[in-house]
Amino acid sequence: MYKKFVRLDLSDREKRQVTLDFTRDLCVLEVVLIQDEHIVNLKNCRVRVEGVQSNNQPVFESCNLSPAKNGAILLTLTEHFVNFNVPLLCELLIEEGGGEERWVFFYVEVKSETRKSRSDIVPQPKPHVPAKTRLIAHRGLSSIAPENTIPAYELAGRYGYYGAECDIHETKDGEFVILHNSTLEGMTNGVGRISDYTLKELQQLTIISGHQIQRYPSLKLPTLEEYLDVCKSWGIVPVIEVKEIEESSISRLIRLIKQWGDAHQVIIISFSKKTLVQIRKLEEAMTLQWLAHLNEENIKVCAKYKMAISCRYKEVTQKLVHQAHQQGVLVATWTVDLNEKMQELMKMGVDFMTTNTLLYRQSLVGCKGGKDYLFHHQSEYINSLSSPLKEKGNEGWIYHEEGQLLEVFDEGEFGNVLEVKLAPLAVGDVVTVSFFYLGMEEDSIRAGLEYVEEGRVQEVEHSIKSTAHGNWHYMSGQFLAMNSVSGDQSYYRVIIGPKAAGKSHFMIRDLHIHLDYM
Structure with missing residues (x-):
């Protein structure tokens, strides 16, 4: 059985979108409702879901309260699904004991591997890995x-x-x-x-x-x-x-x-x-x-x-x-x-x-806002280059407007290539880093979070790539802030650069750093 977990915040007016993978096994969406940073207790409630496809078939076959978890609703996808890769609006109705009703709106998009027709998509061999460790x-x-x-x-x-x-x-x-x-x-x-x-x-x-x-x-x-x-x-x-x-x-x-x-x-x-x-x-x-x-x-x-x-x-x-x-x-x-x-x-x-510390594609509950660092322009990349490499100019790096790529020729003496100083963080805040890179060697790039205190690096944690997309590799990692920092003397920074000293030649694109304030 394929199961997808999602948390929906009742205080969030934005409509959420959930993506499911259509398989021959049952697809179950487990929805947990959040309000004021706490899970809603659905004891003595009744639930139903409404949502139809273009042929008037329902999106979900059944809707039931989870017998094992307070605040969890189990939605089973219908076997008769026709609207692949199209977001469909669904409405979740919660009827409380006193007669009060709540509606939760969200979009469901179902992906089907068998529906892909692009000739350039090459199936990747899949090892024996559970759907979610x-x-x-x-x-x-x-x-x-x-x-x-x-x-x-x-x-x-x-x-x-x-x-x-x-x-x-x-x-x-x-x-x-x-x-x-x-x-x-x-x-x-x-x-x-x-x-x-x-x-x-x-x-x-x-x-x-x-x-x-x-x-x-x-x-x-x-x-x-x-x-x-x-x-x-x-x-x-x-x-x-x-x-x-x-x-x-x-x-x-x-x-x-x-x-x-x-x-x-x-x-x-x-x-x-x-x-x-x-x-x-x-x-x-x-x-x-x-x-x-x-x-x-x-x-x-x-x-x-x-x-x-x-x-x-x-x-x-x-x-x-x-x-x-x-x-x-x-x-x-x-x-x-x-x-x-x-x-x-x-x-x-x-x-x-x-x-003790790791997070992996987890649902973060009760976020108090966030901040994004999006790198889509030359100035954003260049301002984050290490000083010696920045001064070297085109002998050390080239920015390609087409594709918004930063190409780096590192001789090994400059240390970290990108150093992004982050806004103040408190204990428990989460830093998510993701980007694509193309390198001469498969595992040539590292990315991580460093805690700097009065000029000295106190903690270093690094991640590695998670998936391959043709010649490009996609790196994604989440880091947990272990100290509260707020000034120029102490701060967190994201570092991206070669794994080992020596010559390296690589490209970076679509760098995204997101902060979740918990």
Whole structure:
């Protein structure tokens, strides 16, 4: 089943356009409604969709509320589709319990590979890659909020992650709370083991450590129920790491999850094979991931017990991923914090990826505006050239008006070719960079985000190209701002240039930098 995810903001008066790929499998559009930066709770609501094609056939076959996610509506595309590549207006009607109605307007355009007729389109071989590698926020979005806290999980939802991972421990009175370690030192103002305290005693403690902790005073340890409620509100999949616990505790955990909602929508992970096997005996359909080395023997174990395998990213190879998929075993990997490595793993066909920082074509919820840098003129490109190259003139670069191309002849001594100083950013803002390039070597160009503090580069993150279009390559990457910067002494900049020192010759076109203020 092909599924497309989209978020529609009820406060946005602009009509949205959604593109679907028509395949022989069912096409499902999962719509999440947003208002005032929060997901709309559709409990006790009825929904229907209206929209027709030129032959009066409906655009969608069915319209239903998602049974697993608050605020989510599932729209199934009709099998009888005729208006390909033409935007069709659809209207989504939400009827609330009190009789109030809301209408949401959006356009749907369906693309069909079989309808393309241009002779210059050459089919590209497709590796075994899932339609969307699912990103898991490690302990929530722990790079901009304290790990394993409610704000970190809310941010994971706001930034459009597929799932959010947590670590659970049992209290003295048999409740489940969320913290990475089994002891309280470091993250809280308490001491000792979690298992020596009751839940009521633990709720008197305060979290005192973690990223941006100064923004979140008086944080408490979340309970498992509070974590599950946040996941349901934001439509993200709970990913629960379970330590080695007694079978009676496993039964209690499964009962709690079933009371919360559909157990199929929860992923349980553990280093303990014994614990996962016990869970499988009690709950046949629950999704499990074994944290283990990626090798042939462990893949066979996972196939036997119907589990996925989760490993360190350095262990992943194309061969092992292929072997796992042949046996029906999904592959997850952790913890990946570099765009370049993420895209390599995606090409290998990894199904799940846990990260602290990465965003990949995600839906950003609750944006507070944005800013665009569009490069369509000579002055825009030339003003961003590194100073020595700019002074060199036509001996170092040529701008081609036809095609709006910047051609660069870099001898290797000038460093980064383009350096775009960005407007002020705050922690959590998102920078998206995309452009086409034509180089003498396939992977000759890098692009990235640098944090500059008083003239010194503090952080560097680079991305690589994502797709090839004939001789041209398309590079696209998203970066998360980890520091607030607002002055001339400290700032962020996008850099684009050769990957390695030495002579290079390449062209750049259609450079677009977009800032999302979160």
